[in-house]
Amino acid sequence: MKPRRNVWAGFGSTAWLIVVALPLYVMISATIQTQQGYSSHGPLSFPTTFTLDNYVGAFTSGFGLYFINTLIVTLSVVAIVVVLVPPLCYSIVRSRSRFATGVFRLFLLGLAVPSTAVIVPIFYLISVAGLYDNLLGVILPTAAFALPVCTLIMSGTMRDITPELYEAMAVDGATPVRTFFQLVMPLSKGGLSTIIVFSALQAWNGFLFPLILTQSESTRVITLGLFNFQTQYGVNVPGLLAAVVLSMLPVLLVYLFARRALVQGLMGMGGK
Amino acid sequence: MTTLAPRKRSARSGGPSVGRPGAVWAVPATIFFALFALVPLIFVGVLSFTSWSGLADPVFVGFDNWVKLIADPILTKSFGLTGLFVILGLITQTPLSILLGVWAAGHQKNRAVLSAIYFVPLLLSSAAISILWRALLDPNFGIPGQLPWLFGDGNLFGKQASAIAVLTFVSMWQFTPFHTLIYQGAARAIPPVLYQAAQIDGAGTVRQFFSVTLPQLRNSIITSGILMVVGGLTTFDTVLILTNGGPGTDTTITAFYMYQKAFRAFDFGQASAIAVVLVVIATAISLLVVRLSGYDKMQSAQEGI
Secondary structure, rough: OOOOHHHHHHHHHHEEEEHHHHHHHHHHHHHHHHHHHHHHHHOOOOOOOOOOHHHHHHHHHHHHHHHHHHHHHHHHHHHHHHHHHHHHHHHHHHHHOHHHHHHHHHHHHHOOOOOOHHHHHHHEEEHHHOOOOOOHHHHHHHHHHHHHHHHHHHHHHHHHHHHHHHHHHHHHHOOOHHHHOOOOOOOOHHHHHHHHHHHHHHHHOOOHHHHHHHHHHHHHHHHHHOOOOOOOHHHHHHHHHHHHHHHHHHHHHHHHHHHHHHHHHHHHHHOO | OOHHHHHHHHOOOOOOOOOOOOOOHHHHHHHHHHHHHHHHHHHHHHHOOOOOOOOOOOOOOOHHHHHHOOOOOOHHHHHHHHHHHHHHHHHHHHHHHHHHHHHHHOOOHHHHHHHHOOEEEEEEEOHHHHHHHHOOOOOOHHHHHHOOHHHOOOOOOHHHHHHHHHHHHHHHHHHHHHHHHHHHHHOOOOOOOHOOOOOHOOOOOOHHHHHHHHOOHHHHHHHHHHHHHHHHHHOOOHHHHHHHOOOOOOOOOOOHHHHHHHHHOOHHHHHHHHHHHHHHHHHHHHHHHHHHHHHHHOOOOOOOO
16 A cells, blocks of 8 residues: 555554553563562562462462353354354345344344443343342343344355345245355355354353352352452462453454454454 | 445345345344344343342442442542543544554555554553553552662552553553544545645645645544543453452442442442432433534535544
8 A cells, every 4th residue: 555664653563562462561570470570679670470370369369260161152152142143144134024124134233332331231131030149141132233244244254145046945945944054154154254263252251140149159150260269369460460361261262263253253343 | 334334225125126125124123232232221220229148139329329328428529530541531532643643554564564553552452451460550560660860669449540651551552542433434435635735835744744744634533542441431440450449439330330339239229229310321422422512403515433
């Protein structure tokens, strides 16, 4: 776009790199120091001690359990999304009924509902349903709030399938079920991986619903575990940050190996 | 969204109607979504006319919550703070993410590598980000203690101005990558021929940015702006972890106040009334921006991503 070197852009981009990377560096450097080393030298100094005790400490204070809980929530949310969204989008894209058009509008409208605003009624509904302090109570609303964006992404993908292919299937006398499994799903793999990554990220990083819908140790997820660590061991910064690093690790691994799907999933957050 | 409209038509109309799915295919997802997202939205309005402490059943109390709402000085203060927080977010994140997005839209290799690092904050939960910054900015063990020439006495959470600055900065750190992503996609969609034309007319880089890039990014600026406003209005996890609304109630923005009313004071009716106000304001602002900008009337193919 700009053929000649742009000094100001180089300067600005480096400055922002420092803003983004410095905290991440400080975080990692803090976690490999002893608490005493960290507090006596300050966060910006180069580590002079080395230890992995902080990570061990995070696990012994219950992090393993939080990890499993978060994994259960994440997998369940992804499962719900994967089961519900493709048939929905197939109907939105191909059905001739007015209902399907209305449904699409409904989901577009749903994009604008901020989850913060409905925490009170959700708390009420989940309590009445007897799902308070139960992982299922976290899973259901988390999945529901991931649906609008996933619907938008998935219907976009399915619209890219040319009508000729559908017609060819129809000429062969294929039922909607067969068309769905033999044509639509194989050609929507890109969209499918995007919605999997998006919903997994939402579930893994979710904080609001676990905060208001669970309370006991046995149903605690990672984000809530971090929050609790902070109030309990706020002074032990290296220990706390080790827990933060552990919570990020799975997402960062996905970022390394599935960057494309992840970035597309994130774009989806903009409702585009 | 609008770009999809013409294609949608071609896929739906025409062709044989054999083998088309019925509306039944959409029913399970719709019911599920309605139950957990739309019913609560309606229900929050109902709850705002009740008194409920979370234990017994809600009791209908008419307009009590709404009367109390008007007379609540903390709520009035929270509106001002929320407005300030939203505006600070807009003026810090918008220019930065436009510049970064346009920059990252270039296909140079080093830009791709740097962009990969820029996007890392996006992957992290608000909880992790807030805890990280809380630790980094700790008055005793954090960065401020090490750089007194920059941070003075170092207690950033003890004064209103610096506490708001911290919240604004952390939001910027957290959300700029996302808006950068929007602008990056939009900037890549600008036809190169526009830049070629500008070059022939003798426009330099800066002139090209203001006369070609910015006007072409118009719709993305609106989209990203709406997301920032709605996001800022409903932010509360960052506030909860970083400042807990303090010092005093000096960073108690409306969404956080609602949370406090509900889950600390167990006054769910009052909290519902606040939630209704939030939803109405967020919707009104979005509609207003869309209307004023003429976004809804635009049919151009050069919009958004």
